[in-house]
Amino acid sequence: MAANYPTMKRSPLSELGRRTEPPPISWLIQLALSRPRLISLAAGFTDNESLPVEDVRGLLNGILRSRRTGQPALQYGSTQGDPVLRRLTARHIRRLDAGPASSRVYSADRLIITNGSQQLLYMVAEALCDTGDIVLVEDPTYFVYLGILQSRGLRARTVRLEKDGLDLARLEHLLVRLKRTGELRRVKLLYLVSYFQNPTAVTTRFEKKSGALEVLGKFERAAGHPIYLLEDAGYRELRFKGEDVKSSLAVKGRAERVIYTGTYSKPFATGTRVAFGLLPEPVFTAVLRIKGNHDFGTSNLLQQLLAQALATGRYDRHLVELRERYARKARIMSKALREQFPAEVEWLEPRGGMYFWARLPRRLESGPKSKLFREALANNVLYVPGELCYADDSTRVKPNREMRISFGNAVEKDIRTGVARLGAALHKLLDL
Amino acid sequence: MAANYPTMKRSPLSELGRRTEPPPISWLIQLALSRPRLISLAAGFTDNESLPVEDVRGLLNGILRSRRTGQPALQYGSTQGDPVLRRLTARHIRRLDAGPASSRVYSADRLIITNGSQQLLYMVAEALCDTGDIVLVEDPTYFVYLGILQSRGLRARTVRLEKDGLDLARLEHLLVRLKRTGELRRVKLLYLVSYFQNPTAVTTRFEKKSGALEVLGKFERAAGHPIYLLEDAGYRELRFKGEDVKSSLAVKGRAERVIYTGTYSKPFATGTRVAFGLLPEPVFTAVLRIKGNHDFGTSNLLQQLLAQALATGRYDRHLVELRERYARKARIMSKALREQFPAEVEWLEPRGGMYFWARLPRRLESGPKSKLFREALANNVLYVPGELCYADDSTRVKPNREMRISFGNAVEKDIRTGVARLGAALHKLLDL
Numbered sequence: 001m002a003a004n005y006p007t008m009k010r011s012p013l014s015e016l017g018r019r020t021e022p023p024p025i026s027w028l029i030q031l032a033l034s035r036p037r038l039i040s041l042a043a044g045f046t047d048n049e050s051l052p053v054e055d056v057r058g059l060l061n062g063i064l065r066s067r068r069t070g071q072p073a074l075q076y077g078s079t080q081g082d083p084v085l086r087r088l089t090a091r092h093i094r095r096l097d098a099g100p101a102s103s104r105v106y107s108a109d110r111l112i113i114t115n116g117s118q119q120l121l122y123m124v125a126e127a128l129c130d131t132g133d134i135v136l137v138e139d140p141t142y143f144v145y146l147g148i149l150q151s152r153g154l155r156a157r158t159v160r161l162e163k164d165g166l167d168l169a170r171l172e173h174l175l176v177r178l179k180r181t182g183e184l185r186r187v188k189l190l191y192l193v194s195y196f197q198n199p200t201a202v203t204t205r206f207e208k209k210s211g212a213l214e215v216l217g218k219f220e221r222a223a224g225h226p227i228y229l230l231e232d233a234g235y236r237e238l239r240f241k242g243e244d245v246k247s248s249l250a251v252k253g254r255a256e257r258v259i260y261t262g263t264y265s266k267p268f269a270t271g272t273r274v275a276f277g278l279l280p281e282p283v284f285t286a287v288l289r290i291k292g293n294h295d296f297g298t299s300n301l302l303q304q305l306l307a308q309a310l311a312t313g314r315y316d317r318h319l320v321e322l323r324e325r326y327a328r329k330a331r332i333m334s335k336a337l338r339e340q341f342p343a344e345v346e347w348l349e350p351r352g353g354m355y356f357w358a359r360l361p362r363r364l365e366s367g368p369k370s371k372l373f374r375e376a377l378a379n380n381v382l383y384v385p386g387e388l389c390y391a392d393d394s395t396r397v398k399p400n401r402e403m404r405i406s407f408g409n410a411v412e413k414d415i416r417t418g419v420a421r422l423g424a425a426l427h428k429l430l431d432l
Numbered sequence: 433m434a435a436n437y438p439t440m441k442r443s444p445l446s447e448l449g450r451r452t453e454p455p456p457i458s459w460l461i462q463l464a465l466s467r468p469r470l471i472s473l474a475a476g477f478t479d480n481e482s483l484p485v486e487d488v489r490g491l492l493n494g495i496l497r498s499r500r501t502g503q504p505a506l507q508y509g510s511t512q513g514d515p516v517l518r519r520l521t522a523r524h525i526r527r528l529d530a531g532p533a534s535s536r537v538y539s540a541d542r543l544i545i546t547n548g549s550q551q552l553l554y555m556v557a558e559a560l561c562d563t564g565d566i567v568l569v570e571d572p573t574y575f576v577y578l579g580i581l582q583s584r585g586l587r588a589r590t591v592r593l594e595k596d597g598l599d600l601a602r603l604e605h606l607l608v609r610l611k612r613t614g615e616l617r618r619v620k621l622l623y624l625v626s627y628f629q630n631p632t633a634v635t636t637r638f639e640k641k642s643g644a645l646e647v648l649g650k651f652e653r654a655a656g657h658p659i660y661l662l663e664d665a666g667y668r669e670l671r672f673k674g675e676d677v678k679s680s681l682a683v684k685g686r687a688e689r690v691i692y693t694g695t696y697s698k699p700f701a702t703g704t705r706v707a708f709g710l711l712p713e714p715v716f717t718a719v720l721r722i723k724g725n726h727d728f729g730t731s732n733l734l735q736q737l738l739a740q741a742l743a744t745g746r747y748d749r750h751l752v753e754l755r756e757r758y759a760r761k762a763r764i765m766s767k768a769l770r771e772q773f774p775a776e777v778e779w780l781e782p783r784g785g786m787y788f789w790a791r792l793p794r795r796l797e798s799g800p801k802s803k804l805f806r807e808a809l810a811n812n813v814l815y816v817p818g819e820l821c822y823a824d825d826s827t828r829v830k831p832n833r834e835m836r837i838s839f840g841n842a843v844e845k846d847i848r849t850g851v852a853r854l855g856a857a858l859h860k861l862l863d864l
Binding site: 005006008009010011012013014015016017018020021022023026029044045046048049051052053054056057060061064065067070071072073074075076077078079115116118119122126127128129130133144147148151185188217220221224225226227228256257265269270271272273282283286289290292293294295296297298299300301302 | 437438440441442443444445446447448449450452453454455458461476477478480481483484485486488489492493496497499502503504505506507508509510511547548550551554558559560561562565576579580583617620649652653656657658659660688689697701702703704705714715718721722724725726727728729730731732733734
């Protein structure tokens with residue numbers, strides 16, 4: 001490519017363009033690609049074997065068999081999303097929450113179909129936050145969300161996570177502090193990954209969702225505007241133990257402050273990337289308009305596919321199989337961890353989702369430049385260093401002795417071998 | 433939904449959230465939906481009958497027949513897009529431009545797959561423009577693009593459109609003026625819909641693309657940064673008369689300043705919304721990172737589908753049929769216009785795309801509040817008032833006597849009836 005242009009003194013990029021960093025795990029992905037014999041327990045990919053290839057084929061054949069149903073699937077749709085998929089999705093969430101059929105909270109009118117829940121998270125940030133605004137997050141949290149905040153010049157303030165969700169006393173304490181420093185008006189929302197959290201596998205108790213909404217509500221007058229709870233329920237249906245927990249939409253009288261997002265990527269066909277959000281006004285209208293500018297609507301073909309999966313019951317049947325499969329893989333990983341990891345390493349047994357979160361003894365670090373990470377790499381195994389999941393927050397030291405280890409994508413043999421390799425690395429360093 | 437919250441004094445929305453307006457044609461869509469007997473010549477939808485239902489079914493069956501090919505299609509992919517689709521797309525554009533196989537300009541490494549070309553347009557605005565920056569646009573231009581600019585607080589400056597593209601003298605004149613007012617450093621790009629433009633059906637001559645790049649280049653030193661040509665080739669392959677024109681990527685030594693976007697929504701399966709951009713650095717890296725935050729990649733299933741359509745030749749075969757079909761519909765509309773419209777109305781015969789752009793005699797207006805629009809509505813026919821396609825630009829009066837009339841979606845009978853109804857409205861008002 002001929003370079004006829006002189007070098008310019010200024011970058012043509014916008015502030016956002018210059019600011020946006022590469023995703024924190026892009027180097028991890030590169031590592032994995034460059035070493036074919038590597039076992040990655042780092043990837044957030046779903047289980048390949050259980051991807052519903054036959055179901056999707058059958059459903060698409062049904063849609064495309066006739067021109068009557070095939071044509072609309074191959075035509076543009078509306079920005080908000082297919083009415084049938086919205087109705088079935090809204091009903092699905094309402095039933096999970098055991099909400100009354102008459103509830104306006106679960107109305108399809110409040111629902112927007114998006115390209116992955118990631119797009120919903122992005123648009124909500126666009127709709128609510130100006131540069132310099134503050135978003136409250138769990139500590140640790142979903143690192144891709146932190147990328148959105150970084151890119152948009154938003155500040156994360158962290159709230160300690162307990163075994164049953166957010167530490168509400170800390171949440172309140174943080175808000176008091178922000179009020180004192182005059183920063184409360186910059187606080188727009190609290191982001192919760194409420195089911196089998198990525199990365200810790202913690203599920204937030206319903207009482208804590210309710211409590212969080214109450215705490216946020218107390219500070220609204222001082223903030224001068226609503227403060228939202230953004231509930232990311234991405235892993236909700238990947239539950240293989242215990243009972244479902246109601247979402248924050250079910251907290252009485254608070255639905256006006258709840259933005260709920262869920263996805264079909266995790267529980268059904270990952271490669272379709274169809275997801276959704278349920279939003280209160282004025283966020284709903286703002287996000288819908290932004291979606292109009294992003295892409296004026298998600299692929300109709302994919303939406304029809306998901307609507308058919310729900311309508312025919314294939315979605316529910318698939319979920320039963322999928323849960324058994326993830327349960328089995330979690331058991332295999334748990335057994336391997338018990339057998340292979342030093343006794344001083346701690347972890348929580350996940351009841352759903354795709355992750356174990358392991359905490360090392362004090363004298364070991366897990367970061368990208370740590371001895372452990374290099375030793376693991378030498379052993380051809382990859383994990384996500386825990387520190388990537390912690391937001392920058394100068395009010396606490398960033399923890400650096402945790403690992404996210406995923407059983408989502410790896411096959412059973414690789415889970416066993418991968419954990420054994422990690423265990424060998426840990427033993428070696430602890431024995432030094 | 434219980435309203436337990438008091439009214440707040442401030443909106444929680446961001447500047448962008450508050451600023452973003454509804455799309456200019458949302459009321460047109462509502463009108464169309466509320467009147468089932470209405471014939472809409474306003475919609476930008478593609479031709480239903482020619483949507484490749486059987487092709488898509490066959491291709492998807494091929495992909496989903498085995499788990500070997502089906503699983504990757506239902507798994508997450510990369511943010512940049514499927515390597516095979518990128519390679520085939522880059523080659524496809526290179527061949528259209530008759531570029532040498534060795535050209536780095538058409539490298540798959542520079543290509544990003546997006547959700548509609550709309551997403552590419554949005555991300556380029558994010559990557560390049562800060563609030564208050566200036567984007568040069570054709571006058572008139574694609575109204576959905578104006579929505580992006582409005583939403584992001586960007587200013588459009590308009591350049592007159594001639595029958596073979598941009599008026600280059602006016603472009604230069606505008607840049608001289610912006611230099612004089614000290615605003616040149618706010619100018620980041622020129623947006624061109626270069627083939628069978630929406631709304632006017634004008635195709636930009638290659639020499640004008642080359643000329644535009646030369647003019648922009650002359651002002652870069654004063655601007656202090658690169659000024660890009662964003663070429664939107666969305667309708668390029670919907671050509672039914674004449675020869676293809678090379679894209680601005682083919683202008684020698686200027687590819688570093690060209691951002692090219694194309695789509696598979698228009699020429700193949702609209703409801704898939706798979707599109708792409710070819711971008712120079714540093715825009716490429718910025719947009720790729722932004723895409724990571726938007727959705728970290730377009731649906732793999734749809735990408736595999738398009739890759740197969742290209743690899744098997746079904747895409748090319750479909751294009752041949754599609755062009756015949758649009759040619760036929762354009763002929764029908766042209767004939768109807770000649771028969772039904774008053775002689776004083778002028779229009780350009782399109783050689784591709786989906787639109788006629790008709791200019792009324794001076795004493796008639798076409799706007800949403802005009803007598804003509806109301807009369808048309810009373811006759812149950814809808815067009816897009818031309819003024820919606822003109823950016824706000826205080827340096828000229830906004831034209832208000834044009835109509836965009838589409839033959840894309842309406843069936844042949846409705847094209848005839850719709851034009852007759854419009855013609856009746858025009859005759860009535862001209863005879864008053």
